[in-house]
Structure formats: C-alpha cells, structure tokens
Amino acid sequence: MxxxxxxxxxxxxxxxxxxxxxxxxxxxxxxxxxxxxxxxxxxxxxxxxxxxxxxxxxxxxxxxxxxxxxxxxxxxxxxxxxxxxxxxxxxxxxxxxxxxxxxxxxxxxxxxxxxxDIKERTDEIISAGVLLNNMETGEPITKIKDKILSANVxxxxxxxxxxxxxxxxxxxxxxxxxxxxxxxxxxxxxxxxxxxxxxxxxxxxxxxxxxxxxxxxxxxxxxxxxxxxxxxxxxxxxxxxxxxxxxxxxxxxxxxxxxxxxxxxxxxxxxxxxxxxxxxxxxxxxxxxxxxxxxxxxxxxxxxxxxxxxxEFYKVSCSYSDGYSSSATLTYSWPEALTKAKAADDILRKRMENLNLQFEEIRTELVGYNACHGPLAKQLNEDDINEVVLRVAVRSKDYNSVERFGKEIAPLILTGPPSVTGFAGGRPKPSEVVAYWPALIPKKLVEHQVKIFEV
Amino acid sequence: MKKIKLIDIAHGRSGDKGDAANIGIIAYDENGYKIIQKHLTAERVKKHFEGICFGKVERFELPNLRALNFVLHNTLGGGGTVSLKLDAQGKTLAAALLRMELEIE
Known part of the structure; x- marks a missing residue:
C-alpha cells in the first residue's frame, strides 16, 4: 500500500x-x-x-x-x-x-x-411502483414526464x-x-x-x-x-x-x-x-x-x-423543459440615472401590456444600485448616482411573448429617457428554461457497468 | 450594550440548493464564534432578509469550524435556470448577511 x-x-x-x-x-x-x-x-x-x-x-x-x-x-x-x-x-x-x-x-x-442514464427507463421504473416524486415538493412526476430532457442517477x-x-x-x-x-x-x-x-x-x-x-x-x-x-x-x-x-x-x-x-x-x-x-x-x-x-x-x-x-437510495436528477426566458440590459447615466432607468422600465412594461404579451414573471433589477442585495443595499442619493444598468428579465411558457420582449428593448434608446447606452449585442433571443426534478430511486433498481477500452 | 459589525468578526460563503440559498458564516476566532453562536439566531437572519427570503430559515452549528450554516428557503426566485435574478444562485448573499450589526453585552 x-x-x-x-x-x-x-x-x-x-x-x-x-x-x-x-x-x-x-x-x-x-x-x-x-x-x-x-x-x-x-x-x-x-x-x-x-x-x-x-x-x-x-x-x-x-x-x-x-x-x-x-x-x-x-x-x-x-x-x-x-x-x-x-x-x-x-x-x-x-x-x-x-x-x-x-x-x-x-x-x-x-x-x-x-x-x-435512466431517461429511457422512466416508464418502466414508474410502473415498478417507484413514483419518482419530487424530493422537495412531493409532486408526482407525471406532471412533467412528457417534458423530461435528461434523467440521471x-x-x-x-x-x-x-x-x-x-x-x-x-x-x-x-x-x-x-x-x-x-x-x-x-x-x-x-x-x-x-x-x-x-x-x-x-x-x-x-x-x-x-x-x-x-x-x-x-x-x-x-x-x-x-x-x-x-x-x-x-x-x-x-x-x-x-x-x-x-x-x-x-x-x-x-x-x-x-x-x-x-x-x-x-x-x-x-x-x-x-x-x-x-x-x-x-x-x-x-x-x-x-x-x-x-x-x-x-x-x-x-x-x-x-x-x-x-x-438505500440513489438521487436522481431529471431535467425538463419549462418554457422560455430572456434578459436584457440598458445603461443610463447621470443626471437622474436611476429615475431614467425606472421610467424606461415603466415604459417597457406599458408597451408589453399593450401588446398583451403573457409572462409568468417580469423582473426588473437596477445593477449598480441594489440588484444583489435588494432592500439590504445601502441607500444612495438617487440624484448622485453616476450611472445604473437597467436589467429586465422575463419568463413565459409562450415563446412568442419572450421573443417579442427581445424586440422591445433596443427601441427604448430612441423612444425613451435620454443618456442611455450599452445595447450593442443585438436582440436577446429566448432561451429554453430547463428546470430540475430531484427524486430518489432504490439502489437495487439501478446497475452500473464498467467497460474498458484500450489502445 | 455595544454594536459590532458582523463583517468585522466573520467571513463566509453562500450558494444555492434549488430555490433555497445556504449561507455559511465563519468567525475569525473563538471569541467571535461565541458571539455569533449566541446572537446570530435563525429569527435574526430571517428578519435581516425580509423581502428576499420568503420561506423558513434553518440554522446549524459547526463549532469545530467556528461556523454557522443557514439554509434560507424560498429565496432564489425559483432557483437554477428558472430564476430571473441576476444572482440566481445566491452567491452574494453571504456578503449581504455580513452587513448585519449585532448588539452585544
């Protein structure tokens, strides 16, 4: 040894x-x-x-x-x-x-x-009486079974x-x-x-x-x-x-x-x-x-x-498709940087509402002001802030709403509050939201194999 | 009574576990550990994170490491790739907790 x-x-x-x-x-x-x-x-x-x-x-x-x-x-x-x-x-x-x-x-x-990899075995495993309920919420896997992208022990x-x-x-x-x-x-x-x-x-x-x-x-x-x-x-x-x-x-x-x-x-x-x-x-x-x-x-x-x-259990991690999300940023400078960013956010939300876009969540954050620590962030004199990044993110089951959100950002530069910059990356595209489903499976239902390859 | 800043006596690290965030707080010395062990309660942490943490706060002691571990449930806006937060994994929450001031005898 x-x-x-x-x-x-x-x-x-x-x-x-x-x-x-x-x-x-x-x-x-x-x-x-x-x-x-x-x-x-x-x-x-x-x-x-x-x-x-x-x-x-x-x-x-x-x-x-x-x-x-x-x-x-x-x-x-x-x-x-x-x-x-x-x-x-x-x-x-x-x-x-x-x-x-x-x-x-x-x-x-x-x-x-x-x-x-047990993705192809999920039906067999469920019919064997292992329900693969969500470890955290207790929900049954039938809720997401058709949307599973991967399932690994x-x-x-x-x-x-x-x-x-x-x-x-x-x-x-x-x-x-x-x-x-x-x-x-x-x-x-x-x-x-x-x-x-x-x-x-x-x-x-x-x-x-x-x-x-x-x-x-x-x-x-x-x-x-x-x-x-x-x-x-x-x-x-x-x-x-x-x-x-x-x-x-x-x-x-x-x-x-x-x-x-x-x-x-x-x-x-x-x-x-x-x-x-x-x-x-x-x-x-x-x-x-x-x-x-x-x-x-x-x-x-x-x-x-x-x-x-x-x-006696292995943890299983399943991933499943759960709609779309997108985020975008714009940067506003002094004077009244924060006021401008908040006004731009209001305008954007109003336009999306008028377009009847459907979102599960719209989240606005003011990067450089309080995006990380929210209400715990130190209160700054709003008029003194040199610049702030407005970050807006959306999530929806409806692809078209998320895609349209991406087209509503750049127009704010010419149709909203002044001294705005920082939009050079093109329209943000919707990305698929991949959610997780943690579950447990009895070890006896899963067997590992070791294979050797050599040159 | 005197006020001390948590950041002066401890450091830490935070991360995600689904929609929960975990925050480990480590005192720089034994005296600091006695202070956080006594004063840094789950209730105090829950109150500190009002408007950020919407679930219960669990607290665990690791005296060998002079550390406390907090698990903040329902905190990350859905967690993982679902969350729309810039800090979807709660990476900056340890620093947010270190903003706290403790009143000690």
Missing part, C-alpha cells in the same frame, strides 16, 4: 480555467487528476447535443486537454478521473483513444462507467474503484457525485471497505474541498481576499491523502492563491444543508466532526471525520 497519494483538482465546473489541469500535471508531483465538469444544467445541455449528434454529449474540452497531458500522465503514471463523460461517456472514451492513437501512445486503458465512488481495479489509466463517468471522484482513488489505493464509514466520510470531505477547484485555494474568498497572493496564477487544490483518512489540503509550490483554515472552511460550508447529514451514495458524512489544523505554508490538515452508513 502507498504511504500517501496526491489527488489534484483540475476543474471546478465546465468552463473553469483551461490550463488548471495542465498545471496540476506539469508543475509538481501528483498521482491522480480529478475533474468535475457537471453542474445540473450541464446534463441537459449535453443531452441536447447528443440528440443532434449521437457521437456528442460529453465535455468536448477533454480530448483537447488530453493532447496536452496524455504523454506526461502516461510517463508518470498519473491517473485521470472525470465525470466529463456527461451523457455519452463511451464517445468521450473513443475520442480520447483517437487522440492516443494519433500521438502514438500505446497501452492506454480507458474505463467508462455507465448505467446512470448520481453514482458514487465504487464504480470508479472497480475501474481502477481493472488497471484503468483514465476513468470517464457520466453523472457521478463530485465527491466520488476524489474518494475513489483513496478507497482503491488504501483498500478501504464499503463499511469503513469514517474513512469514506473523510474521503468525501476531501472531495467536497476539491470539487469546486480553486474555491478552496484562495478563489472567491470572502475573508481577507486582497491579501491572497498572485491570483493570476492561482494554484488549484491538491489533497494529500493518507491511509488513516487524514488529508492535507495543499497546492503546488510557486503557484498563487492560498490554502488556509479560512479558505478551506469557506469551501466546507459551500452548498451544504444539514451538516450532520451530508448524504452521498457512499456514506453519510458528518461535517460537524471535521477538524482543521492550519499547518502554515499552504497546508491544512483535515482529520477526525465521522461517517455513517449510506442510504
């Missing part, structure tokens, strides 16, 4: 710094590169791409990235784990093998984890562990929990068991710290953010994991950013509910048990994490 392994976070979401995974591979020692590409909205986008072209449906940044890092990873035996397979992990694996072939890389084993770490046991160099999954990507190599390398709940929880906590990329190494840090050094060259976090479940969060030397008690604590609090019950497919982690020790020099020890048995 290895004494320790270094697991590097290469991506906090699809669209994160393109060079981050490259830097993790080239600027220091690591054993694993883990990359989270999937937000809930990403799955529906990928599903749409796959509907148009059955070869697509995965994060297309991955083959490009492989061109840059594959030889180095192969040479140093750095394994890569990512959920960027989206709704088509097999095509993603094939694209990687293509890259390997073209570069003359031999003996590369790419594993895919499939079985998470969240797998945990163990399917990835299976792939690693089959000597995979790269593991591509679909909808796997972000935390599972980091936990899996710890289970594999240290021989942890399915009922080592404290250890599984420790790995899960490490995964939570890594899953949003540099958000634990100095990015988006609300503490003393101005003192975070060299954010232009921010180092992404690395979990140095030990067999007893202890983890040291750090980053490569000579990179920017900061790993401290404060930066790690902020990430631990990110997007959690009841901290005693952080539920994953692998275990339930107790975030109140976590202890942090700031060792200095960008090293934070995470220890004493407690866990308990997993539940």
């Amino acid at each position: 290895k004494e320790k392994i270094r697991i590097a976070s290469g991506q906090g979401f699809w669209g994160d710094l393109i060079d981050a995974p490259y830097n993790q591979v080239f600027r220091g020692e690591i054993d694993y590169l883990v990359m989270d590409y999937l937000a809930e909205v990403t799955m529906s986008i990928l599903q749409k791409q796959k509907n148009k072209n059955p070869e697509l449906g995965y994060a297309r940044d991955i083959p490009e990235l492989m061109k840059r890092i594959l030889p180095e990873c192969k040479q140093k035996n750095i394994k890569i784990i990512t959920n960027g397979g989206g709704v088509n992990p097999t095509s993603c694996a094939n694209a990687i093998l293509d890259v390997a072939n073209k570069m003359g890389i031999k003996n590369l084993r790419v594993a895919v984890v499939i079985g998470d 969240y797998f945990g770490a163990f399917p990835i562990v299976e792939a690693l046991k089959q000597n995979a160099d790269i593991v591509i999954t679909g909808r796997t929990t972000d935390t599972g990507l980091t936990l899996a190599p710890m289970i594999y390398e240290f021989g942890w068991n399915k009922n080592d709940y404290d250890l599984l929880a420790a790995g899960t906590v490490a995964g939570h710290i890594l899953e949003c990329g540099a958000q634990s190494s100095g990015g988006n840090f609300l503490g003393d953010w101005k003192s975070v050094p060299n954010m232009a060259d921010i180092g992404f976090p690395i979990a140095e994991a030990y067999p007893n479940g202890e983890v040291i969060i750090t980053k490569h030397e000579n990179t920017g950013g900061r790993v401290s008690f404060e930066t790690v604590a902020e990430q631990l609090l990110y997007e959690i509910g009841d901290p005693k019950n952080y539920i994953t497919p692998d275990c339930i982690a107790d975030f109140t048990s976590i202890k942090l020790e700031d060792l200095g020099k960008d090293r934070v020890r995470v220890y004493d994490v407690k866990g308990s048995p997993e539940t």
Whole structure:
C-alpha cells in the first residue's frame, strides 16, 4: 500500500480555467487528476447535443486537454478521473483513444462507467411502483414526464474503484457525485471497505474541498481576499491523502492563491444543508466532526471525520423543459440615472401590456444600485448616482411573448429617457428554461457497468 | 450594550440548493464564534432578509469550524435556470448577511 497519494483538482465546473489541469500535471508531483465538469444544467445541455449528434454529449474540452497531458500522465503514471463523460461517456472514451492513437501512445486503458442514464427507463421504473416524486415538493412526476430532457442517477465512488481495479489509466463517468471522484482513488489505493464509514466520510470531505477547484485555494474568498497572493496564477487544490483518512489540503509550490483554515472552511460550508447529514451514495458524512489544523505554508490538515452508513437510495436528477426566458440590459447615466432607468422600465412594461404579451414573471433589477442585495443595499442619493444598468428579465411558457420582449428593448434608446447606452449585442433571443426534478430511486433498481477500452 | 459589525468578526460563503440559498458564516476566532453562536439566531437572519427570503430559515452549528450554516428557503426566485435574478444562485448573499450589526453585552 502507498504511504500517501496526491489527488489534484483540475476543474471546478465546465468552463473553469483551461490550463488548471495542465498545471496540476506539469508543475509538481501528483498521482491522480480529478475533474468535475457537471453542474445540473450541464446534463441537459449535453443531452441536447447528443440528440443532434449521437457521437456528442460529453465535455468536448477533454480530448483537447488530453493532447496536452496524455504523454506526461502516461510517463508518470498519473491517473485521470472525470465525470466529463456527461451523457455519452463511451464517445468521450473513443475520442480520447483517437487522440492516443494519433500521438502514438500505446497501452492506454480507458474505463467508462455507465448505467446512470435512466431517461429511457422512466416508464418502466414508474410502473415498478417507484413514483419518482419530487424530493422537495412531493409532486408526482407525471406532471412533467412528457417534458423530461435528461434523467440521471448520481453514482458514487465504487464504480470508479472497480475501474481502477481493472488497471484503468483514465476513468470517464457520466453523472457521478463530485465527491466520488476524489474518494475513489483513496478507497482503491488504501483498500478501504464499503463499511469503513469514517474513512469514506473523510474521503468525501476531501472531495467536497476539491470539487469546486480553486474555491478552496484562495478563489472567491470572502475573508481577507486582497491579501491572497498572485491570483493570476492561482494554484488549484491538491489533497494529500493518507491511509488513516487524514488529508492535507495543499497546492503546488510557486503557484498563487492560498490554502488556509479560512479558505478551506469557506469551501466546507459551500452548498451544504444539514451538516450532520451530508448524504452521498457512499456514506453519510458528518461535517460537524471535521477538524482543521492550519499547518502554515499552504497546508491544512483535515482529520477526525465521522461517517455513517449510506442510504438505500440513489438521487436522481431529471431535467425538463419549462418554457422560455430572456434578459436584457440598458445603461443610463447621470443626471437622474436611476429615475431614467425606472421610467424606461415603466415604459417597457406599458408597451408589453399593450401588446398583451403573457409572462409568468417580469423582473426588473437596477445593477449598480441594489440588484444583489435588494432592500439590504445601502441607500444612495438617487440624484448622485453616476450611472445604473437597467436589467429586465422575463419568463413565459409562450415563446412568442419572450421573443417579442427581445424586440422591445433596443427601441427604448430612441423612444425613451435620454443618456442611455450599452445595447450593442443585438436582440436577446429566448432561451429554453430547463428546470430540475430531484427524486430518489432504490439502489437495487439501478446497475452500473464498467467497460474498458484500450489502445 | 455595544454594536459590532458582523463583517468585522466573520467571513463566509453562500450558494444555492434549488430555490433555497445556504449561507455559511465563519468567525475569525473563538471569541467571535461565541458571539455569533449566541446572537446570530435563525429569527435574526430571517428578519435581516425580509423581502428576499420568503420561506423558513434553518440554522446549524459547526463549532469545530467556528461556523454557522443557514439554509434560507424560498429565496432564489425559483432557483437554477428558472430564476430571473441576476444572482440566481445566491452567491452574494453571504456578503449581504455580513452587513448585519449585532448588539452585544
């Protein structure tokens, strides 16, 4: 057994710094590169791409990235784990093998984890008596069943562990929990068991710290953010994991950013509910048990994490089409910037009313005045404001109303209050609103499969 | 009684869980944690976010991290891609909570 392994976070979401995974591979020692590409909205986008072209449906940044890092990873035996397979992990694996072939890389084993996609099985599952009621509202899925765009189960770490046991160099999954990507190599390398709940929880906590990329190494840090050094060259976090479940969060030397008690604590609090019950497919982690020790020099020890048995359910995330939305902005300058923006909003609403456009919601925000904090924003002297951005957004089931809204914005420049600018991007187009339907499904109804491809 | 600004004793981070926002508030030291543990109640937070949070506020303690976690239900205008808000994911709400002033003995 290895004494320790270094697991590097290469991506906090699809669209994160393109060079981050490259830097993790080239600027220091690591054993694993883990990359989270999937937000809930990403799955529906990928599903749409796959509907148009059955070869697509995965994060297309991955083959490009492989061109840059594959030889180095192969040479140093750095394994890569990512959920960027989206709704088509097999095509993603094939694209990687293509890259390997073209570069003359031999003996590369790419594993895919499939079985998470249950979109085609929803009828079968419902008739088996699993109602897939909305976890939050309790509503039955029949309400939206015909509008479902994607339906995926969240797998945990163990399917990835299976792939690693089959000597995979790269593991591509679909909808796997972000935390599972980091936990899996710890289970594999240290021989942890399915009922080592404290250890599984420790790995899960490490995964939570890594899953949003540099958000634990100095990015988006609300503490003393101005003192975070060299954010232009921010180092992404690395979990140095030990067999007893202890983890040291750090980053490569000579990179920017900061790993401290404060930066790690902020990430631990990110997007959690009841901290005693952080539920994953692998275990339930107790975030109140976590202890942090700031060792200095960008090293934070995470220890004493407690866990308990997993539940009998997987979470399912369904996305469904729920109408259209659009937003637009115009900028008004002094004098009376705010008064002008409010008047323009009134005029716009009056015109849309006269046109009998149908909206579920029209939302007006004054960016630069109170868009973020609403009634909590500091009251400013309205006449002194230098400029303000009027932002209007609409949502409707009626496509035509949303489209017409887009045509009513630009005319305000010549037919409304003065000293207005900032409309150069053309008419805003309606975009499809994709809503989420979280549900639970008994684990026994879903089976994962691991397939190996190699060159 | 004296007034202290929450932003002087704590930092934090916020994000979304559907239509709920979560706000983690972390004290810079143990003394600060004692203050927020005592004074930063769910009721106080609910009142602070009047006109923003339209549901209940849940509060959880994480003493090892000197932190409190708040879950604000019915806060993000429908959440996710449904929300028309500029800050549909509640990313700036931790900063909004740090605007609070606490009266302490």
